Amino acid sequence: xxxxxxxxxxxxxNKQSFLNQLVDIIQEDVSGSSTRKTYSNFITGTTAGxxxxxSLFQTVFDQSYALQTSNAIVDMTIGLRSGSDLVAxxxxxxxxxxxxxxxxxxxxxxxxxxxxxxxxxxxxxDATETFYAPFGSTTSAEKIDTALxxxxxxxxxxxxxxxxxFAMRFYQTGVLDGSANDAAVNVAIINGLTGTxxxxxxxxxxxxxxxxxxxxxxxQSFGGxxxxxxxxxxxxxxxxLMFYDMGIGVFDLSRIxxxxxxxxxxxxxxxxxxxxSSGAGKMVLGSATGNPSALFSPDLLVSASxxxxxxxxxSTRFSSGSITATTFQNQTQINSTLIFCRxxxxxxxxxxxxxxxxxxxxxxxxxxxxxxxxFSFITTIGLFDAxxxxxxxxxxxxxxxxxxxxxxxxxxxxxx
Numbered sequence: 296x297x298x299x300x301x302x303x304x305x306x307x308x309n310k311q312s313f314l315n316q317l318v319d320i321i322q323e324d325v326s327g328s329s330t331r332k333t334y335s336n337f338i339t340g341t342t343a344g345x346x347x348x349x350s351l352f353q354t355v356f357d358q359s360y361a362l363q364t365s366n367a368i369v370d371m372t373i374g375l376r377s378g379s380d381l382v383a384x385x386x387x388x389x390x391x392x393x394x395x396x397x398x399x400x401x402x403x404x405x406x407x408x409x410x411x412x413x414x415x416x417x418x419x420x421d422a423t424e425t426f427y428a429p430f431g432s433t434t435s436a437e438k439i440d441t442a443l444x445x446x447x448x449x450x451x452x453x454x455x456x457x458x459x460x461f462a463m464r465f466y467q468t469g470v471l472d473g474s475a476n477d478a479a480v481n482v483a484i485i486n487g488l489t490g491t492x493x494x495x496x497x498x499x500x501x502x503x504x505x506x507x508x509x510x511x512x513x514x515q516s517f518g519g520x521x522x523x524x525x526x527x528x529x530x531x532x533x534x535x536l537m538f539y540d541m542g543i544g545v546f547d548l549s550r551i552x553x554x555x556x557x558x559x560x561x562x563x564x565x566x567x568x569x570x571x572s573s574g575a576g577k578m579v580l581g582s583a584t585g586n587p588s589a590l591f592s593p594d595l596l597v598s599a600s601x602x603x604x605x606x607x608x609x610s611t612r613f614s615s616g617s618i619t620a621t622t623f624q625n626q627t628q629i630n631s632t633l634i635f636c637r638x639x640x641x642x643x644x645x646x647x648x649x650x651x652x653x654x655x656x657x658x659x660x661x662x663x664x665x666x667x668x669x670f671s672f673i674t675t676i677g678l679f680d681a682x683x684x685x686x687x688x689x690x691x692x693x694x695x696x697x698x699x700x701x702x703x704x705x706x707x708x709x710x711x
Contacts, residue, residue, distance in 0.1 A: 300638075306637065307634050309631070310630075311628065311630055314629055317622070317623075318624070319622045320619070321617055322464075325613040325620050326613055329361070330355060330358060331355050334354075335348040336350055337350070337406060345576030349600035349602040353602070353605050353609070354369070355367070355370075366448075370448070371445055371446075372443075372446075372601060373410065373441070373444065374408070374409075374411030374412075374441075375404070375408050375411055380440070381592065381596065382404065385398070402603075407601065417518060426545050428536055439536075439546075443535075444543065446542065447542040447544075453627045454625075454628045455520065455540045455625070456537065456539045456542055457539075458506065458510045459506055459507055460622075461537055462622050464502075464613070464619060466613070467502055467551060469612060470492045470496070470498075491560030491561065492558065493561075494560065494607065503528075504525070505525065506522045506523065507530060509522025518543070522536070523536060524544065554592035558580055559579075562577070563577060564578035578598070632709045633707070633708055634708075637703070637704045638697055638704070638705075644699050670698035672696055672697070673703075674695075675689070675690055676688070676707055677689075
């Protein structure tokens with residue numbers, strides 16, 4: 296039987312601490328086809344030709360997702376605000392049930408709108424709410440109508456993302472395709488570049504988006520702590536929001552991407568192709584027969600599937616290489632109860648163990664034939680409730696001698 300002592304309230308105290316961990320996501324993880332998983336949750340068909348399969352989001356892993364040791368890092372998707380000019384222009388009206396209708400040249404518009412609404416419900420508490428950058432603004436020009444959502448997984452974001460540690464390398468201009476439209480927006484044309492630029496890896500022109508300044512202006516929303524994401528080269532230019540407690544970044548595609556850049560390449564479409572060489576169920580965006588003046592916005596955002604848009608953003612706007620694409624520090628909150636177990640000079644100097652008794656079964660307090668008090672070695676501390684039920688056990692790394700000349704205090708720490 297153990298020797299027991301009742302603890303007083305002054306022997307117990309609570310403490311809170313934080314553990315930070317650096318998370319570093321490289322470009323190859325985001326752009327790689329083996330580390331970025333699609334799900335093909337959206338399937339549509341038509342009598343005019345093959346249908347389209349697409350994910351509603353894609354997941355980036357830290358290695359090939361086919362391996363059992365891989366870990367999901369972040370989910371990516373895009374969303375369009377239902378009341379935006381882009382949606383209004385693309386819409387052909389509503390049916391009798393109030394469902395928004397779109398032409399055959401658009402794809403997954405209602406799914407893109409639902410994505411936006413779902414994140415608005417989660418982060419703002421209302422599916423009809425609008426994201427603004429900076430947060431709290433009511434200025435129409437600062438609405439986020441076309442959003443890129445980065446949802447960092449709990450394994451990496453932990454309890455929250457630490458303020459002023461987030462940074463993302465992004466390529467605003469993508470890759471030029473040598474078309475006349477590039478010159479129209481004052482972009483230097485690289486000689487010899489022709490054909491598609493949808494999935495051509497970007498090599499230069501990156502900017503870094505960061506949440507610098509968010510610690511000085513600690514904002515709160517329905518979804519918890521929130522901060523503004525800005526261009527590190529011009530911190531007055533807000534490009535998105537970071538919801539720290541949720542581990543979700545919301546980026547305005549019209550500010551982080553060059554929206555009037557010419558886009559060209561083959562995308563999935565419903566029905567027949569506009570170019571026989573591209574095959575059924577395909578459309579050549581930016582061709583003579585497929586809108587030669589096609590731009591990133593609205594043409595790619597409206598005409599391409601969610602997979603088509605995410606494939607472009609992941610492979611070209613994050614680029615492909617071994618350098619950092621996104622980094623941040625997560626924060627784990629540790630709640631601790633500190634229990635101070637004190638042993639006075641006349642306490643715990645003997646044991647109630649059967650081997651510590653004399654022939655009459657009495658505990659040996661004094662060494663036989665002497666006046667010297669016994670001593671013991673403390674190896675274990677048990678914590679009991681009021682009903683003497685064992686709740687926790689603390690093991691010492693080595694036995695500690697206890698005698699009538701030593702006053703000891705053991706600190707037991709319970710983390711949760």
